[in-house]
Amino acid sequence: MDNFEYANPSTVKEALSLLTAGAEVLAGGTDLLSLLKDEVHKPKRLVNIKNIKALGGISKAGNNIRIGATVTLDELASSQLIRAAYPSLVQAALGITSPQIRNMGTVAGDLCQRPRCWYFRSGNGLLNKSLVENGENKYHAIFGTGSAQFVSASSLGPALMALGATVKIAGADGKTKDVPVAQFFKAPSAEGEREIALAANEIVTDILVPAPATKNATYEVRHKQALDWPLATASVALRMSGTKVTSASITLGHVGPTPVRATEAEKMLVGQTITADSAEKAGAAAVAGAKPLSQNAYKVQLAKVAVKRALLTAAGVKAV
Amino acid sequence: MAEYKWPPMEKRRVMGKRIARLDGPMKSSGRAKYPSDMNRADLLFGALLTSPHAHAKVKSIDLAAAKAIKGVTAIRIISGPGTEIQWAGTEVCAVSAITEEIARDAVKAIKVDYEVLPHLVKEDNLAKVGARAKAAGEQVTGDPDKAFADAEAKTSGDYGIPVITHCCLEPHGSVVAWGADKIDFWPSTQAVSTVGGDLAKMLELPATQVKVDCQYMGGGFGAKFPADRWGAEAARLSKESGGRPVKMFLDRATELTIAGVRPSHFAKIKVAGKKDGTITGWQSESWATGGIGGGGMAPLPYVFTNIPNRRMNHTQVSLNTGPARAWRAPNHPQASFLTCSAITDFADTIGMDPLEVFLKNVAVSARPETYKKQLAKAAELMDWKKKYTHGSKKTGTLRRGLGIGIATWGGAGHASKCKLTINADGTVEVEIGSQDIGTATRTCITQVAAETLGLPMSAIKVKLGNNSYPPSGPSGGSTTIGGVSSSTRKAAVNALEKLFEKVAPTMGVAADQLEADDSRVVAKGNPSKAMSWKQACQKIGPTPISEMGENEPRVAAREGLNTQGASGIQMAEVEVDIETGVVRIVEVVAVQDCGLVVNPKTAESQVAGALIMSVCSALMEERITDQTTGRVLNADMEFYKLAGLPDVGKLTVHMDITPEHDARGIIGLGEPCAIGGVAAIANAAANALGVRVPMVPLTPERVLAALANRRNA
Incomplete structure (x- = not known):
């Protein structure tokens, strides 16, 4: 890796002033360090934000629960506030079955991490359509956008999206903005574009999750039980009236360049009771638009099952 | 003729017992130093430039920019112009520098021009491999056609198991220092007694000049017998850097690509x-x-x-x-x-x-x-x-x-020689040019020596992992335990015989009527006639007893120690x-x-x-x-x-x-x-x-x- 400057600010303002051209934010570093070692990223400066106290902590904030950007995955999964209201976030965080990574990795870092596509990581670019389509694509997208066929690596993104969470971003001009998680992720259409709506001179400061009024769950399919990237995940949040669904939010993970909202499945569930049958049908609807590549048709089945099992888990029905 | 056969099962005190490995605490606490742990003030770091192409011809190599980097001590071309590369990851150049970072920077600064040739890297579908397939002949026994025609039941299935790697936790590599009159070689190896000769051959030096030491190694599984091209190049880099030791271990990607x-x-x-x-x-x-x-x-x-x-x-x-x-x-x-x-x-x-x-x-x-x-x-x-x-x-x-x-x-046990020394103060030392590749070889040798000498394991000091000790075969083919146990047994029996000869006159018992048991030398069948081990060893005098034992595969089966x-x-x-x-x-x-x-x-x-x-x-x-x-x-x-x-x-x-x-x-x-x-x-x-x-x-x-x-x- 190339040499770089290391900055250690204690305020967001100071951090933003350090994020000049070629600088990057360092939080847990669980992804960034590997990007540096593989020379996929070559920053001139790393700005460590872990010493900024304002970026930590989980608290109630009006109708929201506020999760600080540098809250670790372990803090998230251990938080009583989170455990009481958002099992889907806890399940997503615990799907990262490495205590080391949960201890170091941060919530915002999980959202901002780069894709694991092996062509990207070996220096062949993020949108190398020809390599992916003609090559080894079993871990790639079944909801690709044409140009982007990698999968978003975020574990928390789908759950936060299903919960209707918002990302708070501080910019260089001192202004802050709130971006819904659904808009925070985006599929790049040109090489060099990022897959998140965060400029290089901006910092995620908080994640705001609406007050819980839902039954929610995440189901993840992994090849290994030990640390491994999910093959497909589904996060769901259900508003209920008695046993009937009044509104459903379903997001698939690791199947597209962004978390993928399953709107048809959501509509279908309104007015329904969650049963093995309705959950199965919702799963099928969620993957109806999938366009698998040469080696990853199996992920369609996995995504379908993940939706079914997430719905059953959220509704308190035995999933398997 | 000495009697080497194993003591009967029911009489064994140390062998056959559930003993925890002796170096477990060393390993689990991190005190055990592996070759890749070696760090000294004068250490240089080696790095390899490897081919990004699976099949290519090297056209030209430009080292100028790499040579100009401060801190680079030597650069060597391994696959020069004209070389046909047959797999990605093939070593093209090697660099040594005062830090690992500089060595890697220098590797990046080398410019290689390749003529890229067609390659094939997949074989799961035989129909697609074309001319890369070579029939290896047919073997027929009996009458398979008739057997299938007459069969009451027949099945047909397709099965496949892919290429996998060794994925050693400690990657391949070594530290090597080319001194004035010897080469010190610290490889991660399964072959302490042969890897030095292998390196000497690659460097066209007398085998006597290579001194090998490997006390611990982090996994080989069959992939760590040779000195390897990167070992030889590390030695040459050391020579060109005034004899300073060069540490060259494969990075993970190279380990999984070319190390077997x-x-x-x-x-x-x-x-x-x-x-x-x-x-x-x-x-x-x-x-x-x-x-x-x-x-x-x-x-x-x-x-x-x-x-x-x-x-x-x-x-x-x-x-x-x-x-x-x-x-x-x-x-x-x-x-x-x-x-x-x-x-x-x-x-x-x-x-x-x-x-x-x-x-x-x-x-x-x-x-x-x-x-x-x-x-x-x-x-x-x-x-x-x-x-x-x-x-x-x-x-x-x-x-x-x-x-x-x-x-x-x-x-069956490999060829193995072992030297066992008993000193006048009662201490015992075993020297054997074997290696413990994580299988508890140290522990088992100690058990065999302790069993044979009638001593507790704590009384035995086992030295291995160095080619100055009597040679023992590489740890391959599951041959180590048979080889080292047999040679250790024989060395211990031979040394005991010498000890018995020394104490026989004092005890008034013929040497061949003595046995060692429970830290004593005892007259067979008359346990009251005994000397403590310490007393017995005092009779040795100033020159220690030092005896060899050898396991020779051709006669081992006849001896019955291993099969x-x-x-x-x-x-x-x-x-x-x-x-x-x-x-x-x-x-x-x-x-x-x-x-x-x-x-x-x-x-x-x-x-x-x-x-x-x-x-x-x-x-x-x-x-x-x-x-x-x-x-x-x-x-x-x-x-x-x-x-x-x-x-x-x-x-x-x-x-x-x-x-x-x-x-x-x-x-x-x-x-x-x-x-x-x-x-x-x-x-x-x-x-x-x-x-x-x-x-x-x-x-x-x-x-x-x-x-x-x-x-x-």
Whole structure:
């Protein structure tokens, strides 16, 4: 890796002033360090934000629960506030079955991490359509956008999206903005574009999750039980009236360049009771638009099952 | 003539006991220093420039920019202009520098111009390999055509096991210093006594000049015998840098790309037999690759070698990928997987419990009685009879199944010499040019010496891992325990004889009427006539007793200290989620004989390790190459998947320790226990699913595809 400057600010303002051209934010570093070692990223400066106290902590904030950007995955999964209201976030965080990574990795870092596509990581670019389509694509997208066929690596993104969470971003001009998680992720259409709506001179400061009024769950399919990237995940949040669904939010993970909202499945569930049958049908609807590549048709089945099992888990029905 | 034979089982005080490995605390606390741990003030760091192309000709190399980097001490061209590169990762240049970072920067600054040539890096589809296929001939025994024509039942199946790597935790490499009159070589090696000569040959130096030391090493599995090109280049870099030591270890990506693989093996296998389960015919058409050199046929049919009518055809496939090296039981795990899968499928087709079919057909193996007993023991431990149901009878989302794998191996002791010294103060030192590759060799040598001398293990100091000690063979082929135990036994017996001669006059007992027991020298049959070990050793005088012991493979069997021929049965129970295709290990059972077991605890530990390797290979491990770029895509520990603890399941190890096996002497263990697991797990999955997943590892996509194929059939 190339040499770089290391900055250690204690305020967001100071951090933003350090994020000049070629600088990057360092939080847990669980992804960034590997990007540096593989020379996929070559920053001139790393700005460590872990010493900024304002970026930590989980608290109630009006109708929201506020999760600080540098809250670790372990803090998230251990938080009583989170455990009481958002099992889907806890399940997503615990799907990262490495205590080391949960201890170091941060919530915002999980959202901002780069894709694991092996062509990207070996220096062949993020949108190398020809390599992916003609090559080894079993871990790639079944909801690709044409140009982007990698999968978003975020574990928390789908759950936060299903919960209707918002990302708070501080910019260089001192202004802050709130971006819904659904808009925070985006599929790049040109090489060099990022897959998140965060400029290089901006910092995620908080994640705001609406007050819980839902039954929610995440189901993840992994090849290994030990640390491994999910093959497909589904996060769901259900508003209920008695046993009937009044509104459903379903997001698939690791199947597209962004978390993928399953709107048809959501509509279908309104007015329904969650049963093995309705959950199965919702799963099928969620993957109806999938366009698998040469080696990853199996992920369609996995995504379908993940939706079914997430719905059953959220509704308190035995999933398997 | 000295009597070397092992003391009777019931009289052993140290051998055969469950002793924890002596260097366990050193290793677990990090105090054990591996070659890659070496760090000294004058150390230089080596780095390799490797080819990004799988097949190319080197046209030109420009070192100017690299040479201009401050801190670079030497640069060497390994594959000069004109060299034809045959696999990605081939070493092109080597650099040494005062820091690792500078060495890597210098590697980046070297400009190489290649003429890129066509490559092939995939062999799973034989129809697509074209001219890279080379027929390796047909072997026919009996009349297979008639056997198949007359058969009451026939099956045909496709099976495949891909190339996997060794994935050593400590990568290949060494520290080496080319001094004025000697080369100090600290490699991570399985071959302390031979690797120095190997390096000397590559450097065209007398073998006497290379001093080797390796006290601990972090895994080899068959891939760490030679000094290797990177070892020789590190030595030359050291020479060109004024003799400063150069540390050159492969990075993870290079380790998984060029430091050795286990060859793949694919086969279409047809089995013919009777409805009572007797197998009468075998036909296989197989292919394999181990890189550019192709890949030979695994020993098919495995274990059931005397199926009366057989036809085997094999094709070698040459690929532009990193070359094969021995991988814990070369070709045996593949052969066991292919054979046991085909036999299990035959059993399923005729509706018989595969356990019964295995029991019936071990008659055509070399050790029918042993396998019968082991199958029965494994079935008892697995509760097979109670749990087994035919694959067609499974219901539900999570389905469990059982499978069997079988193993055979040689494992006779290698050539080994040992020197044992008894000093006048009673201290004992063993010197042996062997290595402890993680298998508790140190501990077992100590046990043998302590047993023979009638002393506690704490009284014995064992020195190994250095080529100044008497030579011992490389740790390959499961030959170490037999070799070093026998040479240590003989050295200890020889030294004891000398001690008895010294004390015989004082004790008034003929030397050949003395024995060593419980830290004393005692008159046989008259325990009241005794001297303490310390008193006895005082008679030695100023010149210590120092005696050699040698294990010579040609005469070892006659002496009876070690022999060959290990058998093993492994059974697995898995649970498959038929909606996701995820396979989970419930339990793996291993029943393993290896003759006289020196240390049941460390033996069990070795078998458990082999079972974990089998779980990895059956469920996860696969080198994934990319035909467009010609590169290995998963040369890392992220997508080159290995089991973590939650993936392993329950491991049950039963060492088959019986008077009959014990009487055979010591037999190696490392390889035989690493053979049957893949077959057992693959067969268990086939049983759970009611359909064969043709290829391992059993990934969700392969499991779901097999289920879909059955639905479509």
